Amino acid sequence: MKNKDIRNLFLYVLFFFVASCSTTKKNESKAKFAHIPTVVDEYIVDNSLDTDTIQEPIALFTERKKWVDSVYTTMTFRERLGQLFMVAAYSNKDNAHVNSIEKLISDSKVGGLIFFQGGPVRQAKLINRFQAQSKIPLFIGNDAEWGLSMRLDSTYTYPWNMTLGAVQDMNLIEKMGIQIGEQSKRLGIQFNFGPVLDINTNPKNPIIGFRSFGEDKYNVTARAIALMKGLQHQGIFATGKHFPGHGDTETDSHKALPTVNFSKERLEVMEFYPYKQMFKEGLSSVMVAHLNVPSLESRPNYPSSISYNVVTTILKKELGFKGLIFTDALNMKAASNYKKPGEIDLDAFLAGNDILLFPENVPLAIETLTKAFQDSLFSEKRLEYSVKKILKYKYIAGLNSFKPIVTDNLVADLNSSKNDALQYELYENALTVLKNEEAILPIKDLQNEKIAYVKIGDATNSRFLSTLKKYTEVTEISDTNLDSLQLKLNKFTKVIIGYHISDSPWKNFDFSKSELQKLAFISRNNKVILDVFASPYSLIPVESFNDIEGVVLSYQNSPIAQEVSAELIFGAIAAKGKMPVTVTSDFIANFGLSTGKLNVLGFTSPENVGMNPLILNKIEAVAQKAINGKMAPGMQILVARKGKVIYQKSFGYQTYDKKSKVANTDVYDVASLTKILSTLPNVMLEYDQQKINMETRLDSMLPVFKNSNKKDIHFKELLSHYARLQPWIPFYKATVDKKGNPLDKYYKKISEAQYSTKVADSLYLRNDYHDTIMKLIVDSNLLPQKKYRYSDFTFIILKEYLEKLTGKKLDVLSSENFYKPLGANNTMYNPLQRIAKDRIAPTEIDSYFRHQIIQGYVHDMGAAMEGGIGGHAGIFSNSMDVAKIMQLYLQKGNYGNKQYFSEKTFDDFNTCYFCSEGNRRGVGFDKPQLGDKGPTCGCASMTSFGHTGFTGTMAWADPETEIVYIFLSNRTFPGDSTNKLSRENIREDIQEIIYDAIER
Template sequence: MHQAFLFRRLLPLIALPLLSATQDHSLVDSAADAHLRAMFGQCIMVAAYSNGDAAHMDQLADWTRNGLVGGMIWMQGGPERQRQAINRLQKLAEQPLLMAQDAEWGAAMRLDSLSRLPWPLTLGATHDSALAWRYGQALGAESKSLGIHVNFSPVVDLNTNPNNPIIGQRAIGSNTKLVNAMSSAMIAGFHSEAVMACAKHFPGHGDSDSDSHKGLPRIAHDLNRLKALELNPFAHAVKAGVDAVMVAHLAVPAMDSTGTAASISKPIVSYWLRDSLGFEGLIFTDAMNMKGLTQDLSPGELEAQAFIAGNDILLFVADPQAAIDALVEAVHEGRISFSEVTERFQRVMAHKPPKHDASHAGMPPMDRKLMDNLSLAIAQGALTLMHDDGGIMEQSTYHVITMGNRAVASLADPGEPADGQAVALLHMADSKNPWQQAKLSADLLTASEAFQAAGHPVVLVQMGNPYGLRSLDLHRFDAVVLAYENTTFTRQAVLDMLELSPDQRTFPGRVPVNLGIHSTWSKASLSQMGLAENTLDRVNDIVMEGLNAGAYPGCQIFLARHGKQVINQAWGSLDGKLPTQVDDLYDVASLTKILATVPLLMQDHQTRGDGGLLTLTMEDLLPHLLGTAVGELSVKDVLAHQSGLPAWIPFFQDGLDSNGEWKANYLQSERSDSHPIQVAQHVYAGRHWPDSIQEQIASLTMLSQTYRYSDLGYYLFQRYLESKHGMGLDAIIASAWFEPMGIGMTYLPLDHGVDLMTIAPTEHDELFRKQVIRGTVHDPGAAIMGGVGGHAGLFAKASDVARMMQLYLDGGSYMGQSYVDEATLKAFTACVACEDGNRRGLGFDRPQEDGPGPTCGCVSPLSFGHTGFTGTFAWADPETGTVLVFLSNRVYPDADNWKISHMDIRTRIQEVVQQSVLN
């Protein structure tokens, strides 16, 4: 109803016939010009300052009376002055003015005497969408109480560039899954208060290294990368019902090859945002006075180009009269059609409130307790444990020291720490804006070293921008906790945490951006993570049953829920003598598929257009397969184990004669030029053998295309990846995944300095290698490949396997860095042929629908994982938020020991976990 009211005075204008571009110049008369000016005026938003002088207020009033503006963006001033000014201006306006404010963390961003909410990055560290909803609701309530209809929030830029000078802690995080979940909740929170949310800065300002307030940044990524990352949160915000989108001043050549700023680029605004994303809401330019836009264009022409590009509202226009003159002239020149003006005008008017409700005049000031309670909850939920060497955070008391340029001396404990007492060194940095780097001073580092030298472990609590730690080796401190900023509420959260007993002390937060530094698992109790308190006892009973029955010498189990470690324990021994430790390494066998080969194939897939890797055949990847039956197999079918490849080939038998002795051209006991490939201790394979394996696979005749688990395709995937990258599979996965993630999973552990006695032995191989296998891969085929296979060869501890599974559960991101996008993960973990009786995903195994299978039959259909021949198991369930890893060496000393399967050890443990989920 209010739209009819709004349009009534302008019905003569709307009823005018739509004029073509050629008619505009000749037929638009002065009356039509007046209507054009009225419509253009509604598309202009000027800056307003409630602390402005009388001349400024008179100027705003004059523009309002004359219909030269349709709204205002409120900048510096005070809350009550702003309310009063808005009320006066709304009374002067013939049509309601649309009032907006940049209040990303509250109106304190612009107004005096108000407290702010934590930075959006701190909110992101909580990974809690309920808190994000409250954040949006609080911002909406505050905006409404101040007469504001549009809050230019949330920032959905992915902060993937730590050198970004303008985004910083304004961003929620650097991975799409987190930003999408939190921003959607914020949008819903705004809507609960009937305030419009605006996603910014399209098409993504996060990876810029310059400030668009000072120049025109350039985003040089290709279109595939932009779609996967930068554009993804905007597409998600559109689906979440965001009311408005702000377009940035950025050059994005992949989207507009001319390098024109996005805010005045028709391909970017009209095609990518309006058409491709299907966005039907309001499109705002970023401020028209920013140097990234104003360097080459004159006032008036700047606004004309922004309107031509497809923007609805031109923000921060300095001279609305000049802008309207230029816009009307552009209509005369045929650069803007009358229909375009009408469409934009109608869209703007449809988003305005009714006249009688425009000022929120009757709204009381906001209850600030709402903001304060939320700020404390976020500060508590964001606390992140980066690492804890030796369990320092499990101590009972700490001697508190405060340092930094905003240190509060009264919070420090008096005197010196007691003998051996841990020191909590609070780095209290300047948090006056979200760009402060909060680097540690030389004095702080010296003080830390002095305390450690005196026998006091040091816990660094970073109360400031986490990027301030990027250049440091954090293990110079015994533990590191991130609090993200230095406010009354983070100080309270930190001190409360330190005063809690160790069994009550938790660190719910997870780093939302890539800091280039690594963390340990944050720990929580079973009950804190909504799991039954007797879970470990029940798991222990099953493990001990297997140990007593001789199902395995020892094992490790790691259980996490919602990203928090709840169990990390070892049982039994490695070899009947040495007790198993949680840091010992196991040969994980076929878990290698989903921990090494599949991650690299997923990355390969998402960099390709037109269906990616899954539309290709094997000969597309490996030209030497052209003309073969294997070459015609689809990559998708090979990954799903339904290509017709045989289950396996005993390649090792080629190296043995009829008496089971080594053939000299295949195997020798010393390394040489002809036999450089180490297969086991003092066993070396002929140089030709890996190529011979490739040839055997290439010459295969296919079996029926039904489900048949096969390793053979992974020999081919390994050859493809190594050919593409020009290095071994071990080096590729280490450089692309394991090293950036800071995990110790590795091929060839002995070559990387791992102590042999910390590696679980596998089989006593009397047939092929004539020895107990320890420190080299158990799988014979992978051994012939030099210990590096696409299907087997990795060694790991359970906690490192769990990191990869948690990354998958978190949508492809770890510690704020995206390794694979969520859409690709979903494609690979989904069932691709369930209707044909094949439960598998692409590389990943999935739960059986009924009967025997890899799981307990009690996990969700969304879950995924894999098992390994040596007695290993890794599974993630998005529905319960759990990651379960079981590693054992059930093949030691005899690979024919199948008690682990006959006793259902792994699946029974999984069943206990599923039954233990309380909420």
């Protein structure tokens, strides 16, 4: 045989041997994947790319198809495989991580990124960088079940799904979807891996729980559809998860493979139900979970995510889903424990998934898929089906013309104030009352209540407690010894117990054994309202609710949840929520009691009452201008509209030494606001009872005026400052020497029997000097002309009238008649008798009469000489309490559903009887200016009313716009020689901003 023939024979044998080996390996591979059809062309043909959930006009369809086809044609096989992978990216990792992602983009041609932990600006910059590097635009996905904050810092957190499960208004949930969609789009994201469609029927579920809308399939479905519609309305693809249903498991699939032991019939009726309905509504994508479901997959412990029967036969064929299909993260132990990287990716693709999420080793996976293709384990058509579907969704998302994310103002855009506005609405609709024995909720008749608060749990309670205290006096009580604790609680009529657990869906929310003992002990011995800021399931270990009169479920411990819950307890809102799950035989899914709503002030965001928060924010600049210009060292400013406080802030310090910042709980000497906060409402009561009328003469009110030049002054003239009275008399000057030092004839440094009227520290006035003050007023001359002239005499006289008529001091009358029932516990005369000095803003360094810092004593000298209790001055208060009284007026005598005086009485007093004579005043109330100058911005309606005070205060209400505006300051500190606050129109400029902010 020739050498040539020998060589040819050798080559033939070698070829035959290689071919045989290749065929053997192919057969081995095919045997390995025999459970999966080698070609799914039949399914692909029957379910063409253009018959899925996306609806679009023919012209757009043609344009999109042209782009998809053209891009696909230019792609290499490796590029096509790369589109199947969505890899994990982080914006909080180092350059090594970033470089690894870039390598996957350049070498493996991956089709998408799912971003995890980091920050929005860092993530945006990385997205821009990665998109610029990628030949074909990348899909960007994110887990944003309750907003971007699920993964990113500096972003907004919305309520969890379980909380939304209590909300009955689907429009609000759709609105939440819209807002999350807007934020996702702003950050260059196309896929939100939500909503969760799992029906959480197992309270011990360690991974779903709060992420589920609840245990009722209809409720879950309704909320999921609403959230999906909101997301997809913004062009963000929603992803229903975790198919076929992760709700009844007790294993975390991140750690091991959970088992679902239901029959297929049960799964079709329960777990599949939300998916079927979502498909009808146009759900874009589905995520398949790693679950062991024996009824759907016969192989033991075989993850559903790589099951052809689950993904293709059931999800695609039987349920008819034609959108994108994602695996759950392939690095999760439920999947990675079963097969190695590469193998798990191939199995997932062969099962029918389109996108392989969070693969552990992309190069190996691509190598494995390439080999499988060469071995004919899948066809070109199978690959084309998924890749073209992916390209189609990229086109629909606008990635065919990707524009870099603008990072300017990104964080501000993602944290718009409208987020809070919606969150208020969501919690107002979610909070659920489970028990309301003896109608303990809402708490009313505050004058008869003494309320304690006891905290349980390890998380903050500050917003809850501070809001409770805005309604009435609430005392926080704590003691580790239960008997000692009860001794402290014995003096209280009600105890509010707040159970506060930090807002983490992964944290254990159960009461500890000691907490359960504490709850049971307090409940046995007191009237209790339990407010739970945690999962509904936290109630399961509570053995009995028999001794608990009220149970409120607030779901989460967020600041807004705490604030809204306090509103519910005091009746600013009614309970509307329903239980999303069952926790006891009494507290079952869809159960929830309604509670009454009282017309008391509540709290919300400006948008919810038709106000623009960006315009309201301009108030801060005006406040700072006043502080910088030394017009006042600090101030409190409050705005309410439609019965809701929308702006309450404190600025600056109590004094210019900047030692004590002004807090909302501090109190100010409100000066002349005393007239409408104390004296006037008590007078209105007498008017309402017809003890006086507008024509009542002064001599019939107070006999001391019977023989005076003032006897014929009518009540209406007196209160309209139209009675020719002198503006004021400096009563103190007759009691001091030429240097302003108090005369021994009138004052003592220590209290004595005849000298017990305290004027200031170590300064006591003769008790009979009140008679002198009244005599000076009685004997004073009248002004020559009858015209408007503001006078303090009016309210000094009215104080005398009230005290003579009732036999009670004015401070007692005001407290009993108004402050206690209103819960205005920060409104008082002589505050040093009740609160700490450091909560009181000082008003003056007195160098002419009392010769000391005036802090806690009334600034007005005449009121000081009345022991701090004047009809014209003497009240100390904060912005919240003043707002309550102004809201009482705005509601024409009604607050907390209690009618203090009739609507007619209010209307009578809010009437300008002498406007035609150029007198703008109402009866006791100030009114807007008739000309250029006056107390308001000139933008308030003529039905508005209020008052301003000498110490730099203002309270104003407008029935037409339903606005209450409060401004409190101590502009008189350290001295009041120049009223720059008034000269610069600070209060009026702020009021103008408020009116400019009205949008509807």
